[in-house]
Amino acid sequence: MLIKRSPNGIDLPFPSEITPRAVYEARRTFIKQLAVGAAGSAALLEMASREAFAQGGGNPRLAAKLNPAYSALDKQTPYKDATSYNNFYEFGTDKGDPAANAGSLKTRPWTVSIEGEVKKPMTLDIDALLKLAPLEERVYRLRCVEGWSMVIPWIGYSFAEIIKLVEPTGNAKYVEFTSLADRRQMPGVNSRVLQWPYVEGLRLDEAHHPLTLLTLGMYGETLANQNGAPVRMVVPWKYGFKSAKSIVKIRFVKDQPRTSWNLSAPNEYGFYSNVNPEVDHPRWSQASERRIGEDGFLARKRKTLMFNGYADVAPLYAGMDLKKYY
Numbered sequence: 517m518l519i520k521r522s523p524n525g526i527d528l529p530f531p532s533e534i535t536p537r538a539v540y541e542a543r544r545t546f547i548k549q550l551a552v553g554a555a556g557s558a559a560l561l562e563m564a565s566r567e568a569f570a571q572g573g574g575n576p577r578l579a580a581k582l583n584p585a586y587s588a589l590d591k592q593t594p595y596k597d598a599t600s601y602n603n604f605y606e607f608g609t610d611k612g613d614p615a616a617n618a619g620s621l622k623t624r625p626w627t628v629s630i631e632g633e634v635k636k637p638m639t640l641d642i643d644a645l646l647k648l649a650p651l652e653e654r655v656y657r658l659r660c661v662e663g664w665s666m667v668i669p670w671i672g673y674s675f676a677e678i679i680k681l682v683e684p685t686g687n688a689k690y691v692e693f694t695s696l697a698d699r700r701q702m703p704g705v706n707s708r709v710l711q712w713p714y715v716e717g718l719r720l721d722e723a724h725h726p727l728t729l730l731t732l733g734m735y736g737e738t739l740a741n742q743n744g745a746p747v748r749m750v751v752p753w754k755y756g757f758k759s760a761k762s763i764v765k766i767r768f769v770k771d772q773p774r775t776s777w778n779l780s781a782p783n784e785y786g787f788y789s790n791v792n793p794e795v796d797h798p799r800w801s802q803a804s805e806r807r808i809g810e811d812g813f814l815a816r817k818r819k820t821l822m823f824n825g826y827a828d829v830a831p832l833y834a835g836m837d838l839k840k841y842y
């Protein structure tokens with residue numbers, strides 16, 4: 517279970533500035549009363565979850581059951597920060613561009629084509645995706661390769677549900693995710709900062725890991741456009757760029773996908789891109805990070821943890837030299 521070896525030493529959420537005083541005090545009392553066992557952690561998470569749910573951004577509500585076994589107890593990033601400091605280059609390269617420009621993205625109707633090395637290729641619309649499996653809330657840390665991180669209550673289900681549905685053939689070794697690239701809606705697609713469409717990929721066993729989340733919502737609602745509505749991936753043990761937003765195509769393939777960031781700078785962005793404090797980016801250290809909305813600007817206060825603290829995934833890389841396969 518992840519919560520037992522949660523990072524940052526202490527497995528308790530910190531009282532947020534936005535927590536109403538009564539709730540905060542009740543929680544303090546509550547914290548004092550319990551030893552942090554699994555049951556106690558779950559109760560604390562439920563509280564944090566209710567707070568997150570009370571935030572939101574006015575998008576349609578999405579009911580989901582909290583999955584405490586896959587949720588971090590770190591203090592959750594305020595909704596406002598999670599939706600105003602984004603990387604989504606299709607809408608521009610400044611951190612505020614996605615919030616400024618993604619509002620008009622048309623997220624309905626929306627279809628995702630699932631194809632390639634599968635026995636049952638299919639096209640699913642967003643309503644079918646929402647109904648495919650029970651929706652879970654999972655609080656994941658997301659660590660950007662640039663050195664900042666957030667803690668977000670996502671909503672979705674394991675990508676393994678998709679794999680089960682389409683039945684990969686024996687030839688499928690990787691999964692490739694393609695984002696929408698629509699010039700008319702996405703001003704950044706006119707820039708040559710990356711090759712469009714944005715493509716990311718995972719090895720099939722990584723895609724099959726239960727932590728790998730097909731994501732349809734956040735903070736009790738459907739996804740904000742700037743966070744990748746209406747459907748994205750969240751792969752919490754990898755740098756953020758591995759988690760493609762606004763996905764229109766999922767392809768099961770034999771060969772390692774040619775991914776956007778790896779193509780643009782192969783010596784800086786490897787295919788694996790597991791969070792690894794011991795492998796620096798050629799231009800900066802990856803040993804520490806700044807938590808958005810919490811740590812001061814430019815202050816990288818926190819030690820970055822191997823696999824972003826998701827040690828459960830280590831067996832996927834048994835015998836691999838992670839300095840070579842960065």
Ligand SMILES: Nc1nc2c(c(=O)[nH]1)N[C@H]1C(S)=C(S)[C@@H](COP(=O)(O)O)O[C@H]1N2
Pocket residue numbers: 598601602603604605606658659660661666695714742743744755756757758759760761762
């Ligand atoms: N299609 C697409 N997906 C993308 C990106 C992008 O530019 N385009 N940026 C990535 C990067 S670098 C990060 S850190 C995360 C940020 O996700 P967030 O804005 O929801 O925190 O999205 C990733 N997914």
Ligand SMILES: [Mo]
Pocket residue numbers: 603659660661662755756757
């Ligand atoms: Mo990133």
